[in-house]
Amino acid sequence: MRQNRTPALAAEPPEWLHDLTEVTKALGEPAFVDHLMRLLNRIVPVDHCAVFTFSPEGRAxxxxxxxxxxxxxxxxLASDYVGGYFADDPHFATLAGLRQGASSATEIIPLDLKSDYDPAYRQHFFERNDLIDKxxxxxxxxxxxxxxxxxxxxGSGRYSPEDWRRLTHFLPLVTSLIAxxxxxxxxHPAAGQAPEGGGARSLIHSVIGRAAPPFDRLTTREREVCARVLLGFTSEAIALDLGIAPSSVTTYRKRAYHKLGVATxxxxxxxxxxxxxRASVG
Known part of the structure; x- marks a missing residue:
């Protein structure tokens, strides 16, 4: 008589499985990027990660x-890239093909730094910044x-053949998660706005969002940044939430602090x- 046998499970799940679960749970939340990088570095150590989008019209x-x-x-470097250097990226033709539907849905694009990159581009983005592989x-x-x-x-060395094997398997998944x-x-732009919950959001909105004095001195964007600072967002999370560069977050925060006469x-x-x-007394 044939016996039905259940395939044996591995004694231990892969180390990255927990990280993948956390990334999935953080989709749409400010903590997503940190969880994603933990997952990626569990698979293959990465020193620098930069992610961009291109619109159908080609805007970066x-x-x-x-x-x-x-x-x-x-x-x-990110600002320089979107400011115009993207047009000199040797991947630009592949990206254009994807935008126009002429290429497959996902492509991993290995290039040789010495032969495939323009010398000026390579010097600006790689050699000056100790980036040796991509x-x-x-x-x-x-x-x-x-x-x-x-x-x-x-300091980390180039990707090894084993690293490339892992990247080939996992990068489509990582990119799908980012997308x-x-x-x-x-x-759902309101997703993940407040780690502390609705009460904190409501109180802060009552004075900052409604421009109660002295916050009426601030622009709308400066108030948005200050509100998120008070909710415990990091600069990266604020940038992600508002769709602006981290450097812009710093600029808005400095301007707001100066107008309000605060330093911390x-x-x-x-x-x-x-x-x-004052609002509750009034």
Missing amino acids: KHLFTQSKMPKSRAER ASVAAAVESGVVYCNFYRMG AHYKMRRE QNELFSLCLAAIE
């Missing part, structure tokens, strides 16, 4: 950057193309509490 937009290089330098993947989505770039720096995350952000988050919080007290 920076989504996020995570890097071991100084933050200001990483942000400058894996890129692009995926066609409803709104255009998601373009993800994963770099290694000199799903930003689709959710577009369709604690002082901003005290100012907000005082405004809440």
Whole structure:
């Protein structure tokens, strides 16, 4: 008599499975990027990650950057890229094909830094910043193309054949997660706005969102940034939530602090509490 046998499960699930679960749970939330990078580094160590989108018309937009290089330098590279350097990217033709539906849905694009890149482009983005290897993947989505770039720096060495094998298997998944995350952000912009819950949002909105004094001195964008600072968002999370560059978050925060006469988050919080007290008395 034939016996039905259930296939034996592995004694231990792969280490990255928990990280993948956390990434999936964080879709649409500000914490998504941090969870994604933990997952990716569990699979293959990455020193610098830069993600962009291209609209059907070919406009480039920076989504996020995570890097071991100084933050200001990483942000400058992203700004330079969307500012015009993207047209010199040797992947540009592939990206155009994806935008126009002439290529497959997802492509992993390995290139040789010495032979495939223009010397000036290579010097600006790679040699000056100790970037020595790059894996890129692009995926066609409803709104255009998601373009993800994963770099290694000199101290880590180039990707090994085993690294490339893993990247080939996992990068389409990583890119799909990124595309799903930003689709959710577009369709549900309020998702993940408040780690502390509705009560904190409501109180802060009552004084900052409605421009109660002294927050009436601020522009709308400055108030939006201050509200998220008070809710505990990091600069990266604020940038993601508002769809602006992290450097712009810093600029808006500095302007707001100057107008309000504060220098720290604690002082901003005290100012907000005082405004809440005045509003409740009134």
